[in-house]
Amino acid sequence: MESRGSCWNCKIQTEIVEFRCKTCKRIQKVGKTDPYEIFSLKKKYLIDYEELETKYFQLQNIFHPDKFVNSTNEEKEISVIESSNINNAYNLLANNVDRIKILIKSKGLKIKSDLEKTFSNKSLLEEIMDLQDKCMSIENDKEKKKIKMEIKGQIKNVELKINEHFEKRKFSEAENLGVKLSYLEKINKNLG
Numbered sequence: 496m497e498s499r500g501s502c503w504n505c506k507i508q509t510e511i512v513e514f515r516c517k518t519c520k521r522i523q524k525v526g527k528t529d530p531y532e533i534f535s536l537k538k539k540y541l542i543d544y545e546e547l548e549t550k551y552f553q554l555q556n557i558f559h560p561d562k563f564v565n566s567t568n569e570e571k572e573i574s575v576i577e578s579s580n581i582n583n584a585y586n587l588l589a590n591n592v593d594r595i596k597i598l599i600k601s602k603g604l605k606i607k608s609d610l611e612k613t614f615s616n617k618s619l620l621e622e623i624m625d626l627q628d629k630c631m632s633i634e635n636d637k638e639k640k641k642i643k644m645e646i647k648g649q650i651k652n653v654e655l656k657i658n659e660h661f662e663k664r665k666f667s668e669a670e671n672l673g674v675k676l677s678y679l680e681k682i683n684k685n686l687g
């Protein structure tokens with residue numbers, strides 16, 4: 496992790512290694528707001544969770560406030576802000592539905608409201624209601640297991656489809672399928 500940048504303390508262009516100024520060794524800001532960029536991940540819908548987690552721990556290892564107990568106030572402040580940004584970015588990227596919103600936003604497109612997405616998709620609502628009915632009438636563990644398997648399979652398929660839409664730059668379709676994904680995940684979670 497090396498780059499050149501201007502250090503807030505030295506006020507000169509300098510080499511920055513692992514987010515520290517090579518001259519004064521002070522911690523520097525991450526300087527990014529896009530979660531994919533914070534973790535230097537390729538902007539794809541399907542991500543490598545292990546890679547995300549590894550990079551998350553690397554960054555928290557650098558920025559965690561515990562490491563700045565004896566540092567200057569400026570550095571303490573940077574560590575608190577950046578470590579909370581890193582946490583937020585991690586949680587967003589780890590969420591299959593939030594990742595859709597991040598990608599749409601980073602394309603400079605406007606995010607649709609939930610209402611817009613739902614109204615544009617009546618058959619989806621019926622499909623979801625059927626699935627909810629099915630879950631309500633589960634009678635035993637065996638049935639529950641079967642339905643959970645079914646839902647997990649559906650979630651996987653929807654994720655692949657969303658990824659395909661993004662690759663084909665069909666952003667609106669990807670966003671609409673995100674509604675289905677969030678319903679499926681909610682139902683799956685409620686099943687316990």
Ligand SMILES: [Zn+2]
Pocket residue numbers: 502503504505506509516517518519520521
């Ligand atoms: Zn410096």
